[in-house]
Amino acid sequence: MVKGKRIYIYSRDLDSLVVDFEKAKEEAANEVEYLKRNLTLDNWFHEWFENVKCHKVKETSRPTMRNGYKRTFGFYMGRMKITDIRPIDIQNTINAMEKAGASHSAMRDNLGRIRECLEFAVANQFIPANPCIQIEVPWSFRRPKEEVALSQEEQNEFLSAMEDNWYRELAYFMCLTGVRVGELGGVKWKDIDVKNKTIRIERALSCNYVDGVKRQALTTPKTVNSIRTIPFIGEMEEILLSQKQKQSVLKKELGKRWRGKGEFEDLVFTTGMGSPCSRYIVDKEIKKALNRMRTKEAQSAMEENREPREFRDFHPHSLRHTFATRCFEAGMEPKVVQMLMGHSSITVTLNIYTHVMKSKLHEEVSKFGLANKEPIVITPIETPSFSAHAYY
Known part of the structure; x- marks a missing residue:
């Protein structure tokens, strides 16, 4: 083996074999050196990603990572030979991005890869x-949303705005479970245990575009903790029964035109044609409901002078946050x-808890002293006069 390349030489004459072997060694060494000298970042990234990185990340994450490389380092320096890349080249690419x-976040993520x-x-x-050493990546000073x-x-x-909508039950389900929108799209009827009144979350719907072609698939959820069992809460049994009846009627009407086949068969929530409910569909229906809410409120306000x-604008993940808040x-x-x-870390859960507690702060503080029948008289004291502009 010469520099990683295995060499096979065959000959019946030992002297000839030795000569051929030395010649093959020289050719192999030159070939390896040639490849090393001319290996581009594009070539090496592809080699590394397909043979190393792919085995460490979920299949649904791979298209995003590949596209991220193409839009960033691949675009700016993909044709550079890796032997020619210096820290200044990496820094210049970051600056150009x-x-x-x-x-x-895109700069940091792709630099890490x-x-x-x-x-x-x-x-x-x-x-x-x-x-990739001592590279300065700008940090965002914008307040996080x-x-x-x-x-x-x-x-x-x-929920009132969703009442006459095909996705009414879907909206209730999200508000009563707090599932991620991908998990929502992956729930099957076999995951519903009516006897024990539980819902099993063990798959998620993913949607990616590969070479401009939309591809949907059912995959494992986001993390190990995402695989969980959720008990029925509130009107859940009624909602699921309504969804089952409505879906069964539609499947019978559509017959062969029903699109829920293969791995997408038996999904609890689908479009009116039986296709999976993607994030785009759920987001679109939420926006439509929000517009109805605003229109109704504008009419009521006008009538009541x-x-x-x-x-506020909200999106599918807002319903997950809403569930945690409730x-x-x-x-x-x-x-x-x-x-x-299904949070992987209690810290994420506690962040929501802290937010809820902050919103209740004034409500709780206002209760202080209500038990006193006599008002508390506070005698004003002289305080130094400060300029508000100096402290705010």
Whole structure:
């Protein structure tokens, strides 16, 4: 074996065999050196990703990672030879990505993969050192978006707006389980245990575009903790019965035109033609319901001669956050909520708990002193006069 390449030489004459072997060694060494000198980042990333990285990530994550590379490092320096790449080249690429408007998280994520990719090149002696060192990646100073959780009143308004919709039961299911939208699309009737009143979450619907072609598949959920059993809550049994009856009637009417076949057969929630319910469909129906809520409120405000209430924009994940909020408002323990939500870390659950507690802060503080029949008289004292602009 010469520099990783196995050589086979056959001859009946020993002297000839030795000569041929030395010649083959030289050719193999030259070939390996040629490949090393001319190996581009595109070539090496493909080799590393398909043979190493692919085995460590979910199949549904692979298209996103490949496309991320193509849009970032592949676009700017994919044709560079890996032996020519220096830290300044990596830094210049990061700077170019920032100038082009790439998100800071995209820069960090893709830099991490390139660092891992080139570290494997070092391990295979293709390059002497990893050029992804001391790279300055900009950090976002924008305030992170606050996750929206509907109030009980807003939740009621939303469900009311979904009342005459094909996806009515879907909306109730999300509000009563807190499942991720992908998990929602993966629930099958065999996962529903009516006798024990439980719902098993053990798969998720994924949707990716590969070479411009939409591909849907049922995969494992996000994490190991995502595989869980959720008990029926509230009107769940009634909602599932309604969905089953409605779906059965439609399947009979459509006959062979029903699209729920193969791995998508037996799904609880589908479109009116039997196709899986993707994130796009759920998001679109939520937006339609939100528009109905706003229109109804505007009409009521006009009739009552008042300013209309504002309804915040929300999306499928907001219903998950809303469910967790209802759980905490009902006094559930964080560990129980974590199990229901399928959070991999209790920290995520506690962040929602903290948010709920903050919203109740003024409500709880306002109760202080209500038991006193006589009002508390506070004698004002002289305080130094500070400029508000100096402290705010």
